[in-house]
Amino acid sequence: MATPTSSTPGLVLTEITKTYPGVRALDSVSVTVERGRVHAILGENGAGKSTLVGIAAGSVVPDSGTIGLAGEQVARIQPREAREKGLAIVYQTPALAPSLSVVDSVLLLLPESRRPKRRGAAAWLSAHFESLGLTIDPNAQVGSLSLREAHLIEIAAALASEPSVLVLDEPTEALGNDETRWLFERIDELLAKNVGIVYITHRIPEVVEIASDLTVLRDGKVVGRGKVADFSEDQIVELIVGRSLETTFPDKSSSEPGVQPALEVVDATGPGFRSVSFTVAPGRIVGLAGVEGNGQRELLRALSGKGPMAGTVRVNGTPLARRSAKAGSQLGIAYLPGDRIGEAMFGKMSVRENIVAPSIDLAMPAGFLDRPREYRLTREAIAGLAVKTPTLETPVTSLSGGSQQKVLLARARLGDPKVLLVEDPTQGVDAGARVEIYAFLRRMAESGVAVVVLSTDAVELEGLCDSVLVFSRGRVMVTLDGDQVTERAITGTAVLSQREHESAPVVSAVPSGARRSWWRGEGQAGVLVGLILVLGAVTTLVAPAFLNPLNISQTLATAGTLVVVGLAQLLVVMTGGIDLSIGSVVALAGVITSFFAHGSIVLFVAGVALSIVAGLVVGVVNGLLATRLNIPPVIATLVTSIAVLGLAQVLRPQPSETATDEIMTLIGTTVAGVPLILVAAILIAVVLWLIIGRTRLGRGLRAAGSDPVKANRMGVSVRAMRMFASVAAGGLAAVAGFALYTTTGIGDANTGQTLTLTSVTAIVIAGASIFGGSGSAIAVAAAGLLLETITSALTFLSLSLSWQYWVQGAFVLVAAVIPLVARFVRTRRLIAPPTAPPSGAVAEAAP
Structure with a gap:
């Protein structure tokens, strides 16, 4: 085996070809990633980036070509072998099994040579998190974490492996500005150690800021490569989409003031936010901004009925009487969550079924299957959205991220909403699809819908929104309107608000043990033993012969x-x-x-x-x-x-x-x-x-x-x-x-x-x-x-x-329900409204 040196490229992919049924995902693609440099791999969704990364990491087997890692050329590689050779990867969707604890997940991700003993792993991981400025409980269950926390954990695991090559696949999509800055600082530290970085993103400003080299893919082929400094942002975008983008954002609203609000929120208070009031007129798009974790995400989910909230919500003057997703939907509120696959879509169902699912009464007015009507409604819903799908019966998970988001937008339009709440509308979406999504949201607003957009991208908020509410510590610090809506004002207000109140750690601390899966383990065993003792005691009181040694033995x-x-x-x-x-x-x-x-x-x-x-x-x-x-x-x-x-x-x-x-x-x-x-x-x-x-x-x-x-x-x-x-x-x-x-x-x-x-x-x-x-x-x-x-x-x-069956069934039911009750109580405790901050600790919201 060749011995790598400091001048040896970190990763060399040569003539990589990969074909799926009916699709050539990669066609003779070659990429060389030098040590000590950031190499950006760009392209629209479906261009072949994720397939290329999967081949380098060993999770995808190429049809032909070679992989060069640690000075050795191979035709294919296993994920564990790739890690041992120095390659670490952070996926766009974190590769953390939901049922594992954080520490067990990190141990699986680490190469054997870097893995500590399990007995002291939790303490080791706590120290590692602390050195990175993260405060996450190593014993927390992965499934209870937010997408943002999961991303940071996977990044931390990659850093702990001390890689020679680090692959970052859309690493900032779920991160706020503070976390993005934190990540860029870690990248600078790795570059100083001569680590090669593969950086995949749709955010061109990030490429210009941190990348040295770039390779652009389109339809599985390399259509451009070179040094980033030799390209302007417009030239990079044109390479990606294959055409010139004269404009990214549509014209903003010209609606007149004094129109009755389509959405009114008065004194909204819940876990993570307090005393939030604002209005959205028909035809306008209002953005929610701020450093991640300051309540804006919790507010949006609460408005959709996905979280607890006190206060008043009115849609076209009609108050929302009950706090539930169903009640909100009946009043005309549509919500598109950021986690498309995990929360919004029916992954194994078709495009048609996903679009008509919330409007089943419209699709089947008589309560019976009406397939021609479903097809007609589906085609009307996706009209003008350019959803790239072979047929309407294609499983929605097989589509690109941009097309998946368009399916959700089509679903919302079919429901004829009065208010549209959108969380991270372009997360994981390529440059071309972003333009189409922005145009769609503006058309929805112009049709009389009040649109509320939450985004971590200040440039996106500047170009899309008529007004922006900047959050800090759960409150609206400033409302920017009209010409005030600029990237500088949005970012500056958020950052200054954080500094004014002393910036928190990158991730807020999770109460130790609060998210452990205790009732699926030894705690449940204790409950069952308790039931055994209770049953034995009751039976002995009624029939002392129950304790007969022969019966006990049998x-x-x-x-x-x-x-x-x-x-x-x-x-x-x-x-x-x-x-x-x-x-x-x-x-x-x-x-x-x-x-x-x-x-x-x-x-x-x-x-x-x-x-x-x-x-x-x-x-x-x-x-x-x-x-x-x-x-x-x-x-x-x-x-x-x-x-x-x-x-x-x-x-x-x-x-x-x-x-x-x-x-x-x-x-x-x-x-x-x-x-x-x-x-x-x-x-x-x-x-x-x-x-x-x-x-x-x-x-x-x-x-x-x-x-x-x-x-x-x-x-x-x-x-x-x-x-x-x-x-x-x-x-x-x-x-x-x-x-x-x-x-x-x-x-x-x-x-x-x-x-x-x-x-x-x-x-x-x-x-x-x-x-x-x-x-x-x-x-x-x-x-x-x-x-x-x-x-x-x-x-x-x-x-x-018959009574034996009844009693036995009752005991089994009690034993099975106890963990559910315990989890419910624990969940209610975790989402309890926060204690009000001291008087004067937070500035009042701007009118």
């Missing part, structure tokens, strides 16, 4: 089976699937074991080992069907369940004889009065708990189930994680089959079938997400004990069969 032994099947299901569910073959594997393992239960102990042990091997083989088959043939795990395991059950019934058409006394004595062994099988089950749960929470394998399992795309970008092999889960689940199900055999000593193909449903019940009441990404093995063990305690207690309470 209950604990049977609980061992439930614990193990729950753990088997947990692994598969954690990776995003459900295993319907568990009950059949339990039956097969018991049947195989029974054939060896009438000889020597050595032969019996060999039979148990053979049954576990059979379970592992079933797991391999399940894994191959799911990962190689891409059959959904539910379908794959349903097929294998039927086949395995059939095999068990062929082997044992009738139940076997009871095992020999010697073997029954062996399998009935206890430890301090506790059946050995339960002790083994608890040990397995502890081992899995350590693996899931404390190892790279556990982080990979959770990441794969939480978000496969992000997991892949983090360097996790989703296919390998799902295969491991399937095989381990098969093995554990076989262990559960042996555990069940220890309670009966009989091999019966018809036993164990109900355990599939029981395993799902166990993980649900243990607080694990059935959608994948989370779960605690300790909580699952407690759930298994609770389920068997319920069954045993109901027998002693002499309840009829």
Whole structure:
């Protein structure tokens, strides 16, 4: 392998070609990124930038070409290998699995050579954040963070890897001015260390400010390259869009004063903002500005009904009586959130379905499908927006960012809104689409709609808005109008307001532990143990024989089976699937074991080992069907369940004889009065708990189930994680089959079938997400004990069969609802209105 030197280019992509069905994303593209320089890669959405970055990072495999990194040329590279060779990447959509903690996510992102031990990782990460001016709780759950916080965490992780090449894909889209300045300072520090920077952005002023070199892509080909200093901003834009842009922003409103406001907001107060009042007349566009985190975003969401708020809101003179998104929509308020994919769109649905979704009554006036009417309404809605889509049935997620935003704008227009609230209208949108979106917003205003735009781009606010409200500390510091709306005034007012009140850290602190997923872990296990004790105490008062040693021993032994099947299901569910073959594997393992239960102990042990091997083989088959043939795990395991059950019934058409006394004595062994099988089950749960929470394998399992795309970008092999889960689940199900055999000593193909449903019940009441990404093995063990305690207690309470079902269902419901209630209470506490600042701490809003 070649040894890189200080003069060796940081990254060399040579003749890269990548073709998707019907589309050539990249056509013989070559880029050389020198060390100690910022190389901007520019182009409209769909030009091939993200594909090129994915190839360099290893998440996309090229059809041809070579990747040069760390002095070595390869045809393809794996994400983990790219990180080890010194490449760090910050994606436009942060590659952080939502179900992981911040510290676990960062550990996955770091190369092996830079990764600290897990035990001290939280303290190490806190110190790293502090050195960067960030105050984020390392134990916070990623899914509870804002997009802005997630971006900063990924940037911090990239910096911690001490890269030789750093790729930044639209890094400032979710950042405010302060965070952008902070990032540019970090870039300067990296350049001083001879690090090569790849910078992808749609913001041309940023390119001019920090980049040395540029490469422009259009339709997958290089259409321009050179030194940034040799191009003007207009020339760069013309290269990107392939045409000259005579004007970027449409003419502003010429509406006369004195018109009745379309939107009136009086004394709006909520989490993050206080005493905000303003009006928007029909035909005008009002912008919300300020340093990120000063309440403007919270206000916009509250006006849409997405957040709590006190105060008065009127639309065309009619007050908004109820604070909800539905009530706002009925009154004529349309809201377009900044997080298009995560919050605004139905990702797997078509363009047509996304556009007509909020106007379903209009599309189906009689309540029945009217496809021609849907098509007509959809075409009317997107008219003039130049949505680039092959057909109206194309999944909306396959469109570019600009076309996705146009789909949302078309949806809003179809609903005939009176007020349009738009958050970051051009985030992730290319230069050409920006012009079209600006023109559309102005046409909406001219049609009589009151438009409110929140943007972190002061240039955008200057060119688009008739008035701008500048926020600081949750209040409107200044209202700029007419000729006062300039980039200098917007930025200056925001920055000076911050300095006047002492600027806060880049990210406001998150209360330690406030965002941890506590009730999906050991806290839930404590709740379940408490329910067990309560149920045991009540049953003992009614029927003291419940504490009979024989009953306790039988209950604990049977609980061992439930614990193990729950753990088997947990692994598969954690990776995003459900295993319907568990009950059949339990039956097969018991049947195989029974054939060896009438000889020597050595032969019996060999039979148990053979049954576990059979379970592992079933797991391999399940894994191959799911990962190689891409059959959904539910379908794959349903097929294998039927086949395995059939095999068990062929082997044992009738139940076997009871095992020999010697073997029954062996399998009935206890430890301090506790059946050995339960002790083994608890040990397995502890081992899995350590693996899931404390190892790279556990982080990979959770990441794969939480978000496969992000997991892949983090360097996790989703296919390998799902295969491991399937095989381990098969093995554990076989262990559960042996555990069940220890309670009966009989091999019966018809036993164990109900355990599939029981395993799902166990993980649900243990607080694990059935959608994948989370779960605690300790909580699952407690759930298994609770389920068997319920069954045993109901027998002693002499309840009829119907009452047994009712009581058992009630306990399961309580156990499942408790985490939901806890999360609701915690959420309400987090969004409680802030304490009013001291008198005089914040200047009054300008009239």
